[in-house]
Amino acid sequence: MSTHYLLKLYVANGDPVVEKLARALSHALEKSExxxxxxxxxxxxxxxxxxxxxxxxxxxxxxRELPAPTQRLIGDLSDPHHIxxxxxxxxxxSLGHNDYQGTSE
Numbered sequence: 001m002s003t004h005y006l007l008k009l010y011v012a013n014g015d016p017v018v019e020k021l022a023r024a025l026s027h028a029l030e031k032s033e034x035x036x037x038x039x040x041x042x043x044x045x046x047x048x049x050x051x052x053x054x055x056x057x058x059x060x061x062x063x064r065e066l067p068a069p070t071q072r073l074i075g076d077l078s079d080p081h082h083i084x085x086x087x088x089x090x091x092x093x094s095l096g097h098n099d100y101q102g103t104s105e
Contacts, residue, residue, distance in 0.1 A: 002035060002036050003035055003036070003067060004036045004037070004038075004066060004067070005029070005035060005036070005037040005038070005064060005066055005067065005087075005089065006037070006038050006040075006064070006065040006066035007025070007037060007038065007039045007040070007062060007063065007064055007065070007087075008039075008040045008042065008054065008062070008063040008065060009021075009022055009025075009039060009040070009041045009042070009060065009061070009062050009063075009077075010042050010044050010051055010054070010056045010059055010060065010061040010062075010063075011041065011042070011043055011044070011059050011060050012043065012044055012045055012059040012060075013043065013045060015059075015060070017078065018041075018059075018060050018077065019041075021060075021077050021078065021080060021083075022039060022041050024080035025039060025080050025083065025084070026039055028080050028081070028084055029084075029089065035089065044056060044059060058074050058075070060074075060075070060077050061073070061074045062074075062077055062083065062087075064087045064088075071086075071087055071088075073086060073087070
């Protein structure tokens with residue numbers, strides 16, 4: 001069984017840079033057969049209550065809700081590769097090569 005990731009991306013006014021990021025994240029995650037993911041994109045100006053419920057007060061904010069523990073990235077999300085590293089979705093080996101971390105259970 002593959003690892004399931006739930007990612008929530010909070011944006012304001014459908015920023016084209018963030019929309020590009022969402023597509024890049026989806027594309028990068030789809031490369032791994034070991035990672036199943038849901039990427040939910042929410043415009044905080046259209047769904048304020050959802051943002052408040054998740055404790056989001058700045059955009060862009062990316063939350064990895066599953067698997068636990070929850071992780072948050074706030075601010076510059078312009079590098080999808082770096083984001084995947086920070087969220088633990090890929091690992092960098094000692095030579096600087098990257099590999100997806102998704103594991104079979």
